[in-house]
Amino acid sequence: MVIVAHNTSVNASSRQPPRVLGIFAHPDDETLCAGGTFAKYASAGAEVRVISLTKGGAGQIRDASAATRATLRAVREKELDAAGKELGLTETRCLDYPDGGLSEIDSQILVKLASELLSEIDPDVVVTFGPDGFSGHPDHIAVGAAVTAACYERRSAKSIRLFHCHPPRSRMLLRNRLAEWVVELATRFKGTNEFVRALWVFSREATALGYAGDFVNVEWFPSGSYLIEQGEAATMMYFLLSGQVEIRREGEDGRVRVVDRSGPGEFIGEEGIATGQPRNAHVVALDDVTSLTFLASDPVPIDGSAEQAQPVVTRSLPSGDQIDARVSTCIDVSDFVGHKIRATAAHRTQYPIDPSMFADPILREMFGVEYFVQVLPERELHSSLLDE
Numbered sequence: 001m002v003i004v005a006h007n008t009s010v011n012a013s014s015r016q017p018p019r020v021l022g023i024f025a026h027p028d029d030e031t032l033c034a035g036g037t038f039a040k041y042a043s044a045g046a047e048v049r050v051i052s053l054t055k056g057g058a059g060q061i062r063d064a065s066a067a068t069r070a071t072l073r074a075v076r077e078k079e080l081d082a083a084g085k086e087l088g089l090t091e092t093r094c095l096d097y098p099d100g101g102l103s104e105i106d107s108q109i110l111v112k113l114a115s116e117l118l119s120e121i122d123p124d125v126v127v128t129f130g131p132d133g134f135s136g137h138p139d140h141i142a143v144g145a146a147v148t149a150a151c152y153e154r155r156s157a158k159s160i161r162l163f164h165c166h167p168p169r170s171r172m173l174l175r176n177r178l179a180e181w182v183v184e185l186a187t188r189f190k191g192t193n194e195f196v197r198a199l200w201v202f203s204r205e206a207t208a209l210g211y212a213g214d215f216v217n218v219e220w221f222p223s224g225s226y227l228i229e230q231g232e233a234a235t236m237m238y239f240l241l242s243g244q245v246e247i248r249r250e251g252e253d254g255r256v257r258v259v260d261r262s263g264p265g266e267f268i269g270e271e272g273i274a275t276g277q278p279r280n281a282h283v284v285a286l287d288d289v290t291s292l293t294f295l296a297s298d299p300v301p302i303d304g305s306a307e308q309a310q311p312v313v314t315r316s317l318p319s320g321d322q323i324d325a326r327v328s329t330c331i332d333v334s335d336f337v338g339h340k341i342r343a344t345a346a347h348r349t350q351y352p353i354d355p356s357m358f359a360d361p362i363l364r365e366m367f368g369v370e371y372f373v374q375v376l377p378e379r380e381l382h383s384s385l386l387d388e
């Protein structure tokens with residue numbers, strides 16, 4: 001990516017250190033939406049605070065050893081605290097509004113709450129969700145609207161910079177990057193059980209949030225069926241979750257010989273994806289097999305869902321990614337992807353991943369830039385169609 005802001009501009013504010021406040025709905029939103037940016041500004045000396053309006057009690061429990069439904073709220077509050085430490089935040093705070101119920105609260109109550117937080121913390125910069133809610137979650141949309149309204153109310157008394165987080169909508173394919181990574185290894189890759197579980201969560205969430213452009217699906221192949229036929233064009237890559245497959249190579253004389261077996265934790269079909277060559281072997285399920293399947297998805301509408309579809313103008317980045325033309329600010333956080341991935345892993349109930357399991361270049365490409373729409377101060381209206 002080329003258009004990136006290298007300047008942390010903490011000195012742009014007259015106050016030292018400047019105060020940054022992120023207001024979100026659930027513990028983990030801060031990391032997924034703007035974790036790299038928060039880490040970058042914190043490391044440059046800003047006081048960065050994050051407030052989650054809920055304790056995330058309605059979230060999934062992806063690691064049954066990390067919490068129960070009864071303990072989830074308390075555990076997620078601690079996870080936010082741990083993530084805050086990874087990002088270098090000055091403070092994290094979990095309020096206790098109902099997870100999944102923010103859009104049903106009278107909007108004036110949320111605006112009043114946001115106003116009180118702004119008065120108490122007196123930030124120079126506020127970061128929250130935009131009208132798309134980053135992922136479309138109704139809680140996110142409600143929080144973003146309330147914080148935005150409160151910032152507009154406050155701007156007459158105090159100048160404030162308000163930014164909406166914007167999802168990346170990357171066209172980068174995990175399928176390709178993982179395939180390139182695996183074929184370069186000296187020995188055939190075999191992931192641990194932990195890796196299997198983590199790749200499942202990581203790839204599905206990363207694609208849902210727009211950090212990668214794959215369509216990731218779990219597929220089932222009955223015993224005896226082909227996952228791959230030799231000679232066909234490579235479009236998918238498979239990561240085996242359960243069951244065994246046999247690799248069979250067919251000679252020009254039509255004779256088929258077994259060359260290998262693969263099982264859970266191994267990638268299949270990476271060679272065709274990495275080289276662009278036709279499949280070099282048949283792959284046949286010996287048991288009933290489940291696999292995580294990576295396929296290049298059709299471009300999603302820029303706002304993420306057909307329901308919210310509204311005409312939006314996009315612009316292309318040199319990477320091929322399309323971003324909303326309203327995006328005003330892209331922050332280069334490539335030196336802070338380690339902070340972001342460790343903070344993600346601190347949210348263990350949601351992201352049971354080992355932060356060291358992914359190759360650094362892949363993480364940098366996926367998470368190296370975060371996008372924002374500057375809402376306040378409003379940009380000046382021009383008074384001419386031509387440069388003056």
Ligand SMILES: Nc1ncnc2c1ncn2[C@@H]1O[C@@H]2COP(=O)(O)O[C@H]2[C@H]1O
Binds near residue numbers: 261262268270278
């Ligand atoms: N010797 C081998 N050992 C293990 N797997 C193999 C071997 N040869 C081919 N494969 C796998 O079989 C796949 C067939 O499709 P691809 O060529 O895309 O990628 C290939 C590898 O994933």
